[in-house]
Amino acid sequence: MPDVPESATSTRDAIMAATYRALCEHGYAGTSISRIADEFDKSKSLLYYHYEDKDELLADFLGYLLDRLEADLREDLPEKPRERLFGLIEKLAPASVDDEHLQFFRALLEMRAQVPHQSAYREQFERTDELIRAELTDTIKAGIENGDFAPVDPARTAEFVLATLYGVLERGVPTGDSESIQTAREELEAYLEVRLLEEE
């Protein structure tokens, strides 16, 4: 994540790609249907036909990201628990973020902050958190079973990793402090080394 196709084939892909570009450029608060339409190559009426307002479109965008994350988990990540765990962490909170990523993560955190007021966002974020939590739990469990990892509590460790991934983003993304993102990411990996790989 973010994993939105640059060249879109279907109408929905094209709308989602335009939404991604508008969020990177204008942030959440500055993004409107008309600004998304500005990024959209096909007939703008299509966009107004499909979505009532910005919130409906952005909730669909969050669902789209979730679908793509699910597809990545199925197809893109290694099977071996250790590689899978670190691959998932890199996908969700990359150690090194460029300006485009930073802008996009900013918009995502702004949307997440809207959750108490936007039930459509809430549902998508809750589903996303649950997907990641379950995936982390299963991966840690598989690693314990095959002897890669120490016998920790998979659910608790997964919950902590998920919280820490959000923390890595929340710490550095709003202020644009990419150095703190990198340090916290490295230290998360050091934690996992100590907790999962070296303990007995």
Add this chain to the structure above:
Amino acid sequence: MPDVPESATSTRDAIMAATYRALCEHGYAGTSISRIADEFDKSKSLLYYHYEDKDELLADFLGYLLDRLEADLREDLPEKPRERLFGLIEKLAPASVDDEHLQFFRALLEMRAQVPHQSAYREQFERTDELIRAELTDTIKAGIENGDFAPVDPARTAEFVLATLYGVLERGVPTGDSESIQTAREELEAYLEVRLLEEE
């Protein structure tokens, strides 16, 4: 944090307490100068006299929280490194949050998400992050020196703890999932036990 006096003596204290109540009740987006004025017992013109707009008032509120946090660090926390570290964590991300805390943390995360667009907020959050980061670093350093803690890298460990504290909040506050807050907090303490207290 949040640590705003309920019975206020000075005008500024009274404005800050009114701001706190308005944020808890209406969230960041729903808070306006006039809603803060509704929570304010003294003459409302005082409030309009002191602040140009909502953003100026809220930036001052963030500075006020920072001053109170600084005072707490001086007066309120134990001196011994181990107790001080865990006391600081409990102050910043309490293991158990009631509804009022949850509402208030929601408003704080909404304000933090505004940092890319509000330079007055940015400055206050950057100063707050820096204060906490420095305090964590010094406490870990002091614990290494007096033999309480294993010889970790104090700056890196502090950066990770700070990120994780944000993560604990970001994970559970927007969705109101206080169970995940508690689990992540407990696992943060387990991490510190392993990393700081048991290693050699």
